[in-house]
Amino acid sequence: MxxxxxxxxxxxxxxxxxxxxxxxxxxxxxxxPVVNELRCQCLQTLQGIHFKNIQSVKVTPAGPHCDQTEVIATLKTGQEVCLNPAAPMVKKIIDKMLNKANSN
CATH class of the missing domain: 1.20.5 (Single alpha-helices involved in coiled-coils or other helix-helix interfaces)
Structure with a gap:
């Protein structure tokens, strides 16, 4: 035993x-980390905001975390707002931010 x-x-x-x-x-x-959030961050969106108030823009494509593209603008005040990615003004803002980044 x-x-x-x-x-x-x-x-x-x-x-x-x-x-x-x-x-x-x-x-x-x-x-x-695989993704930052496992859900949509934008529950409500704005149709646009004046370009001079924006410090940066983050675009998150649709994926397993959220079924829609999200555009989150950080304002110069530090506040974050969600923008409607389909709105014409938001498309112009994204184009301006991309051109600004490419010119630097």
Whole structure:
């Protein structure tokens, strides 16, 4: 009986070490962010805003997190507003921001 207990101990230790390594590997892989948000950030959108009030614009394409393209403008005051990506004024704002970035 004592011999069976001593033979099981190395197997148990081996299994415990394997489990520990698997948990450590999974934790490392889980730490890598896939997307920032898992839902739409814009519940309401504006049709436009004056270009001089905008500091930056972030465009997030549709994906598994949200079924619509989102345009989030950061104003010079620090406030963030959602813009309607289909609105003509918003399309002009995005074009201006892209041209401004390409000219720098």
């Amino acid at each position: 004592a011999r069976a207990a001593t033979a099981a101990a190395p197997r148990f230790l081996r299994a415990a070490m394997l489990l520990l390594l698997l948990v450590a590997a999974c934790r490392r892989a889980a730490g890598a």
